[in-house]
Amino acid sequence: QVQLEQSGAEVKKPGASVKVSCKASGYSFTSYDLNWVRQAPGQGLEWMGWMNPYSGNTGYAEQFQGRVTFTSDNAITTAYMELNNLRSDDTAMYYCAVRGWYMVRGVNYYFDNWGQGTLVTVSA
Amino acid sequence: DIQLTQSPSSLSASVGDRVTITCRASQTINTYLNWYQQKAGKPPKLLIYAASNLQSGVPSRFSGSGSGTDFTLTISSLQPEDFGTYHCRQSYSLPYSFGQGTKLDIK
Numbered sequence: 001q002v003q004l005e006q007s008g009a010e011v012k013k014p015g016a017s018v019k020v021s022c023k024a025s026g027y028s029f030t031s032y033d034l035n036w037v038r039q040a041p042g043q044g045l046e047w048m049g050w051m052n053p054y055s056g057n058t059g060y061a062e063q064f065q066g067r068v069t070f071t072s073d074n075a076i077t078t079a080y081m082e083l084n085n086l087r088s089d090d091t092a093m094y095y096c097a098v099r100g101w102y103m104v105r106g107v108n109y110y111f112d113n114w115g116q117g118t119l120v121t122v123s124a
Numbered sequence: 125d126i127q128l129t130q131s132p133s134s135l136s137a138s139v140g141d142r143v144t145i146t147c148r149a150s151q152t153i154n155t156y157l158n159w160y161q162q163k164a165g166k167p168p169k170l171l172i173y174a175a176s177n178l179q180s181g182v183p184s185r186f187s188g189s190g191s192g193t194d195f196t197l198t199i200s201s202l203q204p205e206d207f208g209t210y211h212c213r214q215s216y217s218l219p220y221s222f223g224q225g226t227k228l229d230i231k
Contacts, residue, residue, distance in 0.1 A: 037222075046222070050220075
């Protein structure tokens, strides 16, 4: 089954960088875009952007442009999200997520799976 | 950019009640709308995709409807395990976006 396993919680100081990993299994890693979403404490979900592991193409939400980078190591089916110049309002749970269609014996199925989340705390 | 507005922001209902949550898009999104349920400390779980399709394994008391700009998530008979926060998400155009969430409490 589709699984996304994220790296552990991080505590960073303002101005530092953080790199979160997302290890994928149970599906063809390079066949589906991977999205990153974050959720500040007590707040709603915020879409950060997407990455296609096959092509390396990425798209970032405007509020993160210039500060975030999505990469992947296809050999180990792992995606990464790096956020630079951290601020206190970057304190949040960060999720990777994948969705798409697959076919089994002629029947199409939709999947939409999320990692367990990585808590990033930014504090002086 | 497309904004999604959910209503209500919170509600409290009793077991057995019929519950309706709405999601309105700032421009047409066809049926590119998903509904999620999220419980504290957990990632969102997909309930409905493409506005009205029940995800495999999700109880049939959940249903979705709508197209264009107005969408509805309905729980036909509320169960105790249905508490949590419900989110809508559009994937019609980039940047994708979520509604602000609806927190559902069980009376």
